[in-house]
Every structure is written in C-alpha cells, then in structure tokens.
Amino acid sequence: MAMKKSAGERVGITILAWLVGFLIFFPILWTFLTSFKSELDAIAMPPKFLFFNWTLENYAEVQQRSNYLKFAFNSVVLSIGANLIGLLIAVPAAWSMAFAPGKRTKDLLMWMLSTKMMPAVGVLVPIYLLFKNLHLLDSLIGIGLVLMLLNLPLLIWMLYTYFKEIPNDILEAARMDGASLFNEIVYVLTPMAVPGIASTMLLAIILSWNEAFWTLNLTTSNAAPLTAFIASYSAPEGFFWAKLSAASTLAIAPILILGWFSQKQLVRGLTFGAVK
Amino acid sequence: MGSIQLKDVRKAFGAVSVINGVNLNIENGEFAVFVGPSGCGKSTLLRLIAGLEDVTSGEVLIDAKDMTNVGPSKRGLAMVFQSYALYPHMSVRNNIAFALKMAGQSADVIDQKVRKAAATLNLSDYLDRKPRQLSGGQRQRVAIGRAIVREPKAFLFDEPLSNLDAALRVQMRVEIGELHEALKTTMIYVTHDQVEAMTMADKIVVLDRGSVAQVGSPLELYNKPNGLFVAGFIGSPTMNLIKGAPAAKRGAETIGIRPEHADISTTAGEWQAKVRLAEHLGSDTFVHAEADGMGQMTLRLEGEAPLTPGQTIYITPRETHLHRFDKDGRRIN
Numbered sequence: 001m002a003m004k005k006s007a008g009e010r011v012g013i014t015i016l017a018w019l020v021g022f023l024i025f026f027p028i029l030w031t032f033l034t035s036f037k038s039e040l041d042a043i044a045m046p047p048k049f050l051f052f053n054w055t056l057e058n059y060a061e062v063q064q065r066s067n068y069l070k071f072a073f074n075s076v077v078l079s080i081g082a083n084l085i086g087l088l089i090a091v092p093a094a095w096s097m098a099f100a101p102g103k104r105t106k107d108l109l110m111w112m113l114s115t116k117m118m119p120a121v122g123v124l125v126p127i128y129l130l131f132k133n134l135h136l137l138d139s140l141i142g143i144g145l146v147l148m149l150l151n152l153p154l155l156i157w158m159l160y161t162y163f164k165e166i167p168n169d170i171l172e173a174a175r176m177d178g179a180s181l182f183n184e185i186v187y188v189l190t191p192m193a194v195p196g197i198a199s200t201m202l203l204a205i206i207l208s209w210n211e212a213f214w215t216l217n218l219t220t221s222n223a224a225p226l227t228a229f230i231a232s233y234s235a236p237e238g239f240f241w242a243k244l245s246a247a248s249t250l251a252i253a254p255i256l257i258l259g260w261f262s263q264k265q266l267v268r269g270l271t272f273g274a275v276k
Numbered sequence: 277m278g279s280i281q282l283k284d285v286r287k288a289f290g291a292v293s294v295i296n297g298v299n300l301n302i303e304n305g306e307f308a309v310f311v312g313p314s315g316c317g318k319s320t321l322l323r324l325i326a327g328l329e330d331v332t333s334g335e336v337l338i339d340a341k342d343m344t345n346v347g348p349s350k351r352g353l354a355m356v357f358q359s360y361a362l363y364p365h366m367s368v369r370n371n372i373a374f375a376l377k378m379a380g381q382s383a384d385v386i387d388q389k390v391r392k393a394a395a396t397l398n399l400s401d402y403l404d405r406k407p408r409q410l411s412g413g414q415r416q417r418v419a420i421g422r423a424i425v426r427e428p429k430a431f432l433f434d435e436p437l438s439n440l441d442a443a444l445r446v447q448m449r450v451e452i453g454e455l456h457e458a459l460k461t462t463m464i465y466v467t468h469d470q471v472e473a474m475t476m477a478d479k480i481v482v483l484d485r486g487s488v489a490q491v492g493s494p495l496e497l498y499n500k501p502n503g504l505f506v507a508g509f510i511g512s513p514t515m516n517l518i519k520g521a522p523a524a525k526r527g528a529e530t531i532g533i534r535p536e537h538a539d540i541s542t543t544a545g546e547w548q549a550k551v552r553l554a555e556h557l558g559s560d561t562f563v564h565a566e567a568d569g570m571g572q573m574t575l576r577l578e579g580e581a582p583l584t585p586g587q588t589i590y591i592t593p594r595e596t597h598l599h600r601f602d603k604d605g606r607r608i609n
Contacts, residue, residue: 167359167361169357169359169361170361170362170363170364172328172348172355172357172361173355173357173361173362173363173422174363174374175328175347175348175349176326176328176348176349176353176354176355177349177354177374177375177378177422177426178349178350178375178378178379178426179349179374179378180349180378183378187374188363191365192363192364192365
C-alpha cells in the first residue's frame, strides 16, 4: 500500500529536488552570468555571483571577431540536414527489423549499438586520411556524413522500439485494404509513428548540435559549426573566461531554447515503452 | 464470384505443425464458420486464406484461380479483425475510404460509396469522428464498413464480436446475419463461440488441433456428430458422454445424450442420480447430477423445475436421440 507522505516529507523532497536541479543547472547559469562580466571580474576571487558591473562588451567583441551567424548557420544545417538524411535511411531499416525480422536481426541491432561504445579517437586517423584523400575536409557534406553515421544507430534503435509499439494488425488491415508496402509505410505507419519520429529527431538534433570531437577535427572555417566557434576562444595563451562565456552562451542558446519548448516530447521519447 | 478452395493446405511454424492438411470447399455466397477450441488453428487458417501468412504446402484457390503465392492486397478479400484494427489517425470517413483510395478511385466515387456504407451501418453521424471517440460497437461497425465498401469476393471475420458485451454481441450477430442476406457475399467467420456458429452458419467447419474434424450444416453437426470431439464441442451445455454398462448394453464403447434429450422423474427411470446443483435461468433449469456408477451428468429442463440439491431423481434418455461411439471415438450409425 502506498505510504502517504507527511507535509514535512513533501517539503523536504521538494527542497532537495530544487537543490539538485540548481546544481545541475549551475554551470550553465554561471556561464551565462560570466558572459556579462569584465575579464577581471570573471577571474575574481572570491567569485562574484550577481553583484558586478554588468557589461555587453564581450558580446560585442565576439561578434566583431568572428562571424557568429556563419557558425550558427552551419550548426543548423548540419544538425537538421544530417539527421533528416539519417531518418530516410533509418525508417526503412527500423521497419524491416520490427516487422520482418530475420534470425540475425537481434545480433545486428546489438552490433550497431556496439559501434557507439568504441572511443571515437580510435578511428580518427583513418577517417581523417580518408577525408583528406577524398577532399572532404572542412566541407559540410563531409562532416554531415560523419554526423549522420554517428547518429544512425540511435535513430534506428529508437524508431525500432516505436515501430514495435504499433499494433501489427493495423498494418495487416492496410495490406488487406490493398496498400503496397510503400503505401503502408507512408499512409499508416509513419503518421502513427510521428510522435516517436519527432522525439527521435529532437534527440538526434541535440546530439549533433553538441558533437565536438569530429566537428573540431574535420572542419576549420567553411564547415565549422558552433562547437568550433567556442573552441576558437580557448587560446594557448590562456582562457579569456568572459569572452569564452559569451561565445558559449551564444552557442548553446538556440539548442537550449529548442530543448525547453520540446521537453515534453523529449521526456516522452526517452521513456516511451518503459512503462506499459 | 467468391468460392474458396483449400487443397491439402499445411502450415508449420518451424518444427511446429499448426495446420495439418486441410481440404475445404466453400461455395459462393456461403456463410462458413470455423469453430474450435483455443489453439486449434482456426485463426491461422483464416490468415492463410487472407494471405497474411504463407502456406508451407498446399493450394489456396479463390474462384478457381490459384492465389497461393499472391499477396493479401491482391486477393480481393476483406477482413474484419478482432481488435477492429482501425487507423487511429484517420477519421471514420477516411478509414472507410482508405481501401478505395488505394484502389485509385476518384474522389466522387469514393465519397458516394462511403456515404452508402455509412448509411447501411448507421454511421452517417460519425463520419468525422476519430476511432478513439467511438464506442466498441461503433468501432466494429466502422471495421465492417471498411470491408463492405471494397465489394470483396469474400468477407473474413476473425472473432469480431469477442470484445463486445453480451447484449451488443447478440445485436451485432443479427446485423451480420442480415448483412449476409442483403449482400449474398461469401463470408468466413472464425469464432470459439459455438452459439455464434450455430446461429449464423450455413456450414460449420470444426477444427481440432490443425485438422478438420467435421464439416456440415449446424443441425447436421448437432444431430449427427461424427465423433467424440465434435459431439463434445457442439452443444451447450456439453453432451453427456457415458461409458461402461449403459454403453455396452447398446453395443457401443461410449454413448452420448444431450442434456435436453433426457427425461427426469422423481419416481422411476433408467438411471438413478442425486442432484448436486440446480441452476434456475427462468427459461430453463440446468440440473447437475451425480449418476450412480456413471459420473456427472447435466440435464436441461424447460421452464422452472423445483429440484433441490440432494434430491434423488431418475434419468431416462430418449433412445431416438442417443448417440453411439466405438472404441476409436467414431460414430456408430
């Protein structure tokens, strides 16, 4: 039987939850606040929290020094583009695994997942050389391809679990109604799986937006997304904390806003199927 | 027009044989019911006819054409599923229209046919609703509407009434029967409910563990079951099967007498028994009795019979309605 929590317990748990939430959010909050400080205030000891001279000079300098919009454009194109193409591949793949599994399907799914377990640096050299020889370095197509391949296992896995939730007899009804395989996927399966596809895409876009390893290694200026933008503010001479904070804030703002507005979808997407 | 033939159809899932050589002829316009206990293969057989499963061997012919290797979308059949299988993201109108859209018919023709089907099934007021806004009975009608509008060669029903309450089931049974009268299209109906089988069928196919036990009209199966399995399956409450002396006396290994074909007396009769329980339904009384040396028996009396537990009664079977079975469980005529 469920125990009724006393008022005191509920208050205690609420305070704890807020504390944990604050702790998790703190780095982002600190970055945001630091972006409005002067460089001196940024490294002051003891650290200044809210009471300092708020200034916009960091943002002005960041915007002057580098073309934020170009980096942002690249991030948007890469995150959305790479994952849209990934989706085109993942939907049929997940369909075949969910509705026409073979003896090796489970093995295949496990193998795909296992590729995500390997440290990326292990294949850095071969991929770099491949890209160099194919003239794909610092190109949107090149890095887009890598981002797509990085997310493909995730896309297929998440779509697979969504498709498995769809009652098979609805698809059989479509077949009896004369739908070809293509029609079945377009008119019945996809509309029913749209919430799942949306959650999957959201997660994939966020992951691609934040992907730093390959974007930093395979791009320099043309195809560089916001990750490279932030990295360009960490110089060997030392860290310009205030400017770095301003650059970071500019880089994460779009995705933070997207995440905020789609949090319901995201949560649903990540927990779907966990509770029957 | 809608005749279906199965020639030595077999289906195995890996090493497990589910359908063992079924031969069947269903005439155009017939209402055939596949009935049998859970796991006997009736739904599998229906799905083999629909094309949703492939046969392991044998042939499926529709209108004398070999459709064994033809996909379900091209067999010209329509299926009504137990779970209705409506498209949840489409309105009732679009659910019914989907097949016509797949067939590439024009918008006008589709609209006209959808309206006609909706009118037949009393769905005209619900055309713009989504399935989740409908009751169980309404959803079932949409599923039927979706099938009707295709004007198929045959309708396949897979336990369509199982999810409905008792009163609605009776009503829908009548409606499906009337639909058959109106359309005169072949219908194949799968059910485990033998009341549905007896009331709706022109022809009943009783299945037992993947094989056909008997095929015949409802009354044929009721009056002349060809073996113990069919005798015990058709008829509710089940036929009383008696072995030992009463059977040997009549030249059989087992004799069977239906609950309604025996007379009960409180004074004299062939078999003495003690009443265990009397169930009073108002229209009938079911008497469960322990007969001396013969085990449990169930009897049905019309109207109200004032019998009480512990009472001694005498049971006399009506000889003309007695069934005799040999040692292999087959009927002796």
